[in-house]
Amino acid sequence: MEIKIMRNVLDRNQDKASENRQLLEQNQVVMFNFISSPGAGKTSFLELLCENLAREFNIGIIEGDAYTYRDAQRLVKYNLPVVQINTEGGCHLDSNSISRALAEFDLNKLDVVLIENVGNLICPTAFDLGENYCIALISITEGDDKPAKYPMLFRKADIIILNKIDLIEYTNFEINRFKADLHKLAVNVPFFEISCTQQTGIQDLIN
C-alpha cells in the first residue's frame, strides 16, 4: 500500500513538473535545480552567480529550506526576486511547491530561475521539479566516496561541481577516486572544481 501511495505521489509530481517545464519554455526561461548536502555551499555559490550574472541575465531565485529563511535573507542584497519555500521539516522540494513559487514571478521578465533545494543527497533526487538542468554540488570536506554512496544524484545531475577545493590539502580527498566512481556510474557530464570562499574556478564555470 505504501509503495502504491508513493507511486501516486511521484506520478502527480511528474505531471506538475511537466507543466512547470512547459510554462518555462513558453516564457523562454531556463531553470536550474541545485542539490547538495547541508552546508556544501549552495547559497555561497548562488551568491557568486548573482554577483557575476545579474547584469547580463534577469535572475529569479527559489529558496528551499526545512525551517528558516536564512538563505533567502543572504540573497536579498542582490535585489532580485526571491521566493522562499519553507518545507516545515520536509526533506525535499516538489513540483507543486515550485509551481506556486513560479506564479510569484513575472516570468516574462526573467531569463533564469535558480532553485536551491533542501540540503539532502537522497530525497530531492526522486522529485523532478520541471528544471532544465540539475546541478550536483559536492564539497571536498564530505569525502570522495559520494558518487558511490549517492548514485541517484550523480546519475540525475547535468553538471557536477566540486566546491571547497581550497580545503583539499587538509583532507584525504582524492579527485581520481571521485572520478573513478563517476566513471563506474557511466556519468560523463561537465565537471568543475571551485572554491566559493577563494573565488577560484568560478569564471571557468560561468563561461
Next chain:
Amino acid sequence: MEIKIMRNVLDRNQDKASENRQLLEQNQVVMFNFISSPGAGKTSFLELLCENLAREFNIGIIEGDAYTYRDAQRLVKYNLPVVQINTEGGCHLDSNSISRALAEFDLNKLDVVLIENVGNLICPTAFDLGENYCIALISITEGDDKPAKYPMLFRKADIIILNKIDLIEYTNFEINRFKADLHKLAVNVPFFEISCTQQTGIQDLIN
C-alpha cells in the same frame, strides 16, 4: 490520505522501537544512534570508538547506507560483529530494519550497539530506532547555521559532537553563533569539539 499513511508508518515504527528498547534492556545493552550529514565523519568517529573502547566493551555495529557496503568494510578490521542495512535509496533507517539487525547479534555477549544512520539531517530524526542515546555529529565545514536549519535533529540529540574542529581556521564557522542557536532551541546537552583526523578531543568525549 498521505498524512494518515505517514501516521500509520510512524506509529508502527514507534511500536517496534519500543520492542527493540525492551530487548536491549533485557540484555543490558546500550544502543546509540548516530545522525549526521553525508561526509561529516560518522564512520571515522566509529573507527576511533572501536579503537578506544573495544578492549573495555563488547561492541556491535549496525551500518546504514543507501547503496554501498563501504562503511561496513572500513569497520571489518576491528573484528567486531557488523551488520549492514542497505536501504536501497531509502533516506533513513527504521525500527523494523534495526529489529532484524539486532537478531543477527548474540546480544548476550554485547554491551554496546552503535548505529550509523544514513547521512541525512532530516528524515532519520522522525524515526525512533529504539536507541538509548541519539548523537548528532556536525562538521565544522557544514557551517554554523545547522541548529537553526535542522532544529528537529538538535532537539532529538542527547549528545552533540562538532567534528573537523581542526579545519575551523579555514572557515567562517563561529562556535558562539552555533551555541547561540542551540540556546534558542533550549537545547542543553553535552557538547564536544573533536577532530577525528587529528584525534583531538576524543579522550574527553570517551571519558
